[in-house]
Amino acid sequence: MTATDPALTAAAQGWCALSLLHGRIEAFIERALQSRHDLSVREYSLLDVLSRQHDDEGGHLQMKQVADAVVLSQSATTRLVSRLEDRGLLERYLCPTDRRGIYTNVTDAGLELLAEARPTHDTALREALDEAARDPELAPLVRAVETLKAPRVSA
Numbered sequence: 300m301t302a303t304d305p306a307l308t309a310a311a312q313g314w315c316a317l318s319l320l321h322g323r324i325e326a327f328i329e330r331a332l333q334s335r336h337d338l339s340v341r342e343y344s345l346l347d348v349l350s351r352q353h354d355d356e357g358g359h360l361q362m363k364q365v366a367d368a369v370v371l372s373q374s375a376t377t378r379l380v381s382r383l384e385d386r387g388l389l390e391r392y393l394c395p396t397d398r399r400g401i402y403t404n405v406t407d408a409g410l411e412l413l414a415e416a417r418p419t420h421d422t423a424l425r426e427a428l429d430e431a432a433r434d435p436e437l438a439p440l441v442r443a444v445e446t447l448k449a450p451r452v453s454a
Contacts, residue, residue, distance in 0.1 A: 320440050324427040331423035336416040343420055344369045345379055346388065346413045350405045359394070359402045388412060 366376040388409035394400030
């Protein structure tokens, strides 16, 4: 493909539209979470991902898996975990079978905040999608988003 290839141009335009939709939605949710719960979108996402872990064998995620799930680098994820740990929303502990492994659990305070923030997140998401759906260029993407299922975080 060359830079003037119509398929490349269409893909680039599609990517721009998807990026625009993502940015609008994230900014809308960010404002709602910050104003009502003092949480960023990334903090909410991290609490959400970690709250879905279970304590059974194999139920924990490595930091790389967590980083992939919240779409951050490992170092940014570590900093984010540290900030939430400082706020008492997360706690870290060593893996009992591999002392090199560190697990992160959401504390009761973190679960409580997540439960309070979830309706705000979901309402803001719905409002952002509804607003974007009124834009003819974004409406097909909104329909696609509404039919997608979240990928599983692989252990």
